[in-house]
Amino acid sequence: MDRRTFLTYSLAGGAMVWAGSAVPSALQPLFEAQAQTANLEVFPQSVGAGDPRANGVVLWTRALPRTRPSAATVSFQVASDANFGTIVLSGTAQTDPTRDYTVKVQLRDRPELRPATVYFYRFLLDGQSSPVGRFKTLPAPGDTVNRVNFAFLSCSDYTNGFFSAFRFLADEDIDFVVHLGDAIYETVFAPTFQNNRRPIELPSGLASAQSLEDYRALYQIYYNDPDLRRLRERHAFITIWDDHEYANDAYQEFNTDTNNPAQNRSPNRRQVASQAWAEYTAAAIDFDPSRAPLDAIQIYRSFEIGNLVELVMTDERLYRSAPPCGLNTALAPGCAAVVDPSRTMLGATQRRWFLDKITRSPRTWKIWGNEVMTMQLKISRAIVNGAGVPGLTLPADLFATLDQWDGYAAERTEIFNALRSANVRNFVTITGDLHTFIAGYQRLNFDGPLAPRAVPADAVGVEFVTGSITASNLAEQPNPFNLDINTSTQLLSASNPHFQFFNSNTHGYTLISVTPSELICTMKEVSTVTEPNATLRVLKTYRVPNGQVLMQDITA
Ligand SMILES: [Fe+2]
Structure with a gap:
């Protein structure tokens, strides 16, 4: 995929990404979870990650907003630990019925993501959290890899x-x-x-x-x-x-x-x-x-x-x-x-x-x-x-x-x-x-x-x-x-x-x-x-x- 296609897609999905947890204060409420446990009614197909790269990955979920059938803004966090103590990326994306409420966030060339490293991620919507997903980035193309x-x-x-x-x-x-x-x-x-x-x-x-x-x-x-x-x-x-x-x-x-x-x-x-x-x-x-x-x-x-x-x-x-x-x-x-x-x-x-x-x-x-x-x-x-x-x-x-x-x-x-x-x-x-x-x-x-x-x-x-x-x-x-x-x-x-x-x-x-x-x-x-x-x-x-x-x- 070329850069233009990527940008087109990102705009279509309305995805925005910030380093760490430094999201604009007006958007902070999108990142607040009311419950500690994952909500499978809001996120019925849980989460998934794909196409790992040294500094990128695709994060997926399907999020059902309270306001159905209107569009909604879903937030997500990527952390270096399963408890989300150290958040390395935060972002938002849009979901709506035209995409059957699926959410696909394409993270590319993000320096915050290190090669050959395990990360955890979750989505948030309406104060509810998805299950926590996990992925590992690939080593960098020039790295010496032993296994x-x-x-x-x-x-x-x-x-x-x-x-x-x-x-x-x-x-x-x-x-x-x-x-x-x-x-x-x-x-x-x-x-x-x-x-x-x-x-x-x-x-x-x-x-x-x-x-x-x-x-x-x-x-x-x-x-x-x-x-x-x-x-x-x-x-x-x-x-x-x-x-x-x-x-x-x-x-x-x-x-x-x-x-x-x-x-x-x-x-x-x-x-x-x-x-x-x-x-x-x-x-x-x-x-x-x-x-x-x-x-x-x-x-x-x-x-x-x-x-x-x-x-x-x-x-x-x-x-x-x-x-x-x-x-x-x-x-x-x-x-x-x-x-x-x-x-x-x-x-x-x-x-x-x-x-x-x-x-x-x-x-x-x-x-x-x-x-x-x-x-x-x-x-x-x-x-x-x-x-x-x-x-x-x-x-x-x-x-x-x-x-x-x-x-x-x-x-x-x-x-x-x-x-x-x-x-x-x-x-x-x-x-x-x-x-x-x-x-x-x-x-x-x-x-x-x-x-x-x-x-x-x-x-x-x-x-x-x-x-x-x-x-x-x-x-x-x-x-x-x-x-x-x-x-x-x-x-x-x-x-x-x-x-x-x-x-x-x-x-x-x-x-x-x-x-x-x-x-x-x-x-x-x-x-x-x-x-x-x-x-x-x-x-x-x-x-x-x-x-x-x-x-x-x-x-x-
Ligand atoms: Fe088959």
């Missing part, structure tokens, strides 16, 4: 279970959370993948969100969840969307809700989905309703974390070409369009930006925050037919889904070749979307021969895919071959020897701990999502040494 800890996650389907994973993640020792998308699901009862454990009724009464009110209601209901409230209060988020913030397998302005692409083109629905995302996501991203959907918002961006990590977050929905071989992307044999070099996942502008960020970064680790898996996910005809599964023979290899990078293989090859030509080292991709824990190697040619568990000679990087928070995995969804999860796992693992690990039978999140010498990836699973009282355990741990395309299983 960065963060979590990545995706796919929290409220209707499909309880968010215990969020509760456990709140207590992890991390600097921030990376959310790779599917923060909400636009459908509220799709029987093939939603078990209706926690039912939602949309304002429209429809089975999927269509209007601005529907999308806003989803964020309100999700953010009301006590486990998610706690996590958002505790850590700053770096968030991108995937498809379900708008519609299943979305591309550009299109959903895939019918078999007719013309009917699926829905600029208004795409636009309101983007608007609700911008209103409710603590991210330093603006939404401009006067522009067409593909220009109204830009969510791709990067984060420089000292000299240690370049974190590059991409958008794989808004600019991608249409599905390659028709709208049915699941269990598809593919077609010539898959390798058509004119097709794109990132769009030309984002692809140039992405390659520039990754290939020119001076930082030790280049981490790609990626929505859909880059590694090939095939079901091999030879493996399946050789396995002698009763009633199952395949006439051809099938791709599990062409919605992921397998449907955009020409651009994937272009990116991987560019990484190899530029001799990019320590390239690590973190991915959501698949509701499956996977660890594996990104190859220049995924169909080249490879012995099981071997490290491919043409590997350009490692990819870790996190299981879902609650969204249904392979074990929980029906499959057309009626395979049980163990058979599916065996067939998929054997069909994709670049995988070192594959588990689609559980839920949880993934931790990354980076030092100058190694990257440790720890996948954690919850014992259940269908009951609220889950337990947590380590599922798998991998070590990636600096300088090698290698993952070592170090699970205790």
Whole structure:
């Protein structure tokens, strides 16, 4: 975002910021709290922080004034202690019904905020205080950093279970959370993948969100969840969307809700989905309703974390070409369009930006925050037919889904070749979307021969895919071959020897701990999502040494 956009936004939000607690005396009453306890009636979705920088962050809340539906002035404080004894910043912002009473304060280049430091914040309205939130700023881009800890996650389907994973993640020792998308699901009862454990009724009464009110209601209901409230209060988020913030397998302005692409083109629905995302996501991203959907918002961006990590977050929905071989992307044999070099996942502008960020970064680790898996996910005809599964023979290899990078293989090859030509080292991709824990190697040619568990000679990087928070995995969804999860796992693992690990039978999140010498990836699973009282355990741990395309299983 450029300076002009930032100023425009600040004016639109009416935000004013003062160092310390030196606010003009006329505004002092806005900073007086009548009660010590947080008021969830005034601040029903609590608070959240996002897009931490060395001297900045975005603070978020939703504040319901007594005077509804009029506008109101909300105040906020940032302190170096949880009791607000030392206030480092104070400010005010406007809220009103046009933004559904959300408040987003973008703090940028504030010298009062020190790098790599923990802060606490709260909002005040009508004498009532929000819960206290906490965030940690990033180290400065030029700092020498010895460790960065963060979590990545995706796919929290409220209707499909309880968010215990969020509760456990709140207590992890991390600097921030990376959310790779599917923060909400636009459908509220799709029987093939939603078990209706926690039912939602949309304002429209429809089975999927269509209007601005529907999308806003989803964020309100999700953010009301006590486990998610706690996590958002505790850590700053770096968030991108995937498809379900708008519609299943979305591309550009299109959903895939019918078999007719013309009917699926829905600029208004795409636009309101983007608007609700911008209103409710603590991210330093603006939404401009006067522009067409593909220009109204830009969510791709990067984060420089000292000299240690370049974190590059991409958008794989808004600019991608249409599905390659028709709208049915699941269990598809593919077609010539898959390798058509004119097709794109990132769009030309984002692809140039992405390659520039990754290939020119001076930082030790280049981490790609990626929505859909880059590694090939095939079901091999030879493996399946050789396995002698009763009633199952395949006439051809099938791709599990062409919605992921397998449907955009020409651009994937272009990116991987560019990484190899530029001799990019320590390239690590973190991915959501698949509701499956996977660890594996990104190859220049995924169909080249490879012995099981071997490290491919043409590997350009490692990819870790996190299981879902609650969204249904392979074990929980029906499959057309009626395979049980163990058979599916065996067939998929054997069909994709670049995988070192594959588990689609559980839920949880993934931790990354980076030092100058190694990257440790720890996948954690919850014992259940269908009951609220889950337990947590380590599922798998991998070590990636600096300088090698290698993952070592170090699970205790
Ligand atoms: Fe998902």
